[in-house]
Amino acid sequence: MRIGIYGYGNLGKGVELAIRQNPDMELFGVFTRRDPASLKLMTDGAKAYAAQDIETYKDDIDVLIICGGSATDLPVMTPALAKHFNVIDSFDTHADIPKHFAAVDAAAREGGKTAAISVGWDPGMFSLNRLYAGCILPDGKDYTFWGKGVSQGHSDAIRRIDGVIDARQYTCPVEAALDAVRSGEGPELTTREKHTRLCYVVAEEGADLARIEREIVTMPKYFADYDTTVHFISKEELDRDHKGIPHGGFVIRTGSTGLYGEHKHRIEYSLQLDSNPEFTSSVLVAYARAVYRLNQRGEIGCKTVFDIAPADLSILSREEMLAHLL
């Protein structure tokens, strides 16, 4: 299976690394809007190409993994590329998924290709767990918690404040809320009760720290609805202690069965990830295998993690799966 990577940021690099862990795949090359000569790939034999030339390589790539941002890149890129390639992306603007799905589905069908969108961990593995748990326990309630992990969007929002040089924001689930959910009482939780926000900020020398802190904690949408803690640290401390991109979270469903709902059950799925982009990339690569197989079988159009049978992700034979995993 020959894989192309479109976009070479953290996610694209993660895909390159993930391909090395899957012996049935090889990296054909990376497509970039930057100067291809400026890219240093980690894979022997793979080359960097100009993004604009991609259609030249239609017959060389079995699945193209599109590693762009959800805000402006993917809504344009994925439909455009799905006409010519089997594609997969990690589109994560939850509210716009139906629209993105429709656009990609139309393009893929036009080209006789197979696409998968919104593949990663949320949307992705967390979505799958919400679906499975909801089907098993129809009388129940599910909760998603994120963290402890770095939110790029919130870190960026802090960096835009006057006097801020750099910042790192962690989203943290509240232990007491997790405990209340696990108890099976089905609590109603406010935004503030579920997560806190922890900020490490590097300020310019002489900046008004009280004003920066006030601007952070009162920022609408991003921070005002949360209990937010701000720590001012040096650039050296930020680079030393906060250079990773960890993330994770929990999907928990509690529900009941029995004649009177007398038996309580809890299903919990959790992730703890040292590298958010590398884990997302690993999910993308597993689903790239499925996209290729679906296309080989003539199943064209846009798919999501809900539409793909688990066996299609696996390098194992049916016999191995039945004997060792079931």
Add this chain to the structure above:
Amino acid sequence: MRIGIYGYGNLGKGVELAIRQNPDMELFGVFTRRDPASLKLMTDGAKAYAAQDIETYKDDIDVLIICGGSATDLPVMTPALAKHFNVIDSFDTHADIPKHFAAVDAAAREGGKTAAISVGWDPGMFSLNRLYAGCILPDGKDYTFWGKGVSQGHSDAIRRIDGVIDARQYTCPVEAALDAVRSGEGPELTTREKHTRLCYVVAEEGADLARIEREIVTMPKYFADYDTTVHFISKEELDRDHKGIPHGGFVIRTGSTGLYGEHKHRIEYSLQLDSNPEFTSSVLVAYARAVYRLNQRGEIGCKTVFDIAPADLSILSREEMLAHLL
């Protein structure tokens, strides 16, 4: 969707209860090897029938859920019934799954029917989680822990000892082993290190308790390889404190990504169940929906949880899934 239940023990009763939680399903009836008049169903309009008459009702049942034991019932029942009905079972003798699969597949294909075997939580949801996690983190290691929960087989083994009136055995995961696994160190764990066994035993008056305890803790396969604790209690205490059938467990995979495996990740799935048979039944009923849909689409033969796309389990429309779950 009209559901038939074949066998009316704990699992069959659980299926009857689960059907009530799924508005797109109705219970046609229960088939029993006992006298049908002796069964008191909980569902208005559903009837009990003699198992031997089942073929008469071929056209009345969309999916037949077979609720027999794995040791002797299912290896015979499921292939025999798969010729005439869409069927599903919870066959859980892991080592015999390939053989059972082949027999059911041949029978279902002969009859143009769809079957699903080994559906429940282990095999079932735990298997799915082993598969997904292994595909995402190929460089890693997975662990399955069971409990705290009642093992029927181990309880039965104790009851066969001379002088024992009744017994209840709990399988318990060892916290220190769970912690070692979660740390990501990928420990090699012996049987004894992973689980302990906790036994509550009601002995005959005047029985030699020391001998009973010795016979339990030294029993090959069942107890000899474990640290086992035996408590003698009264029949009243057993009935009062140990009448439930709770179970649960953990599937944990730890693995690494990066150029040198420098980023560690942990995927954990866990269940905590008040009623093992009612939860298993709830999984069976969700997969019965998928079996029906697969057959409607002409996808015949035997399937497992690996072969079934998650969307086929859900009562929700594609639009609802994309908008609210993904």
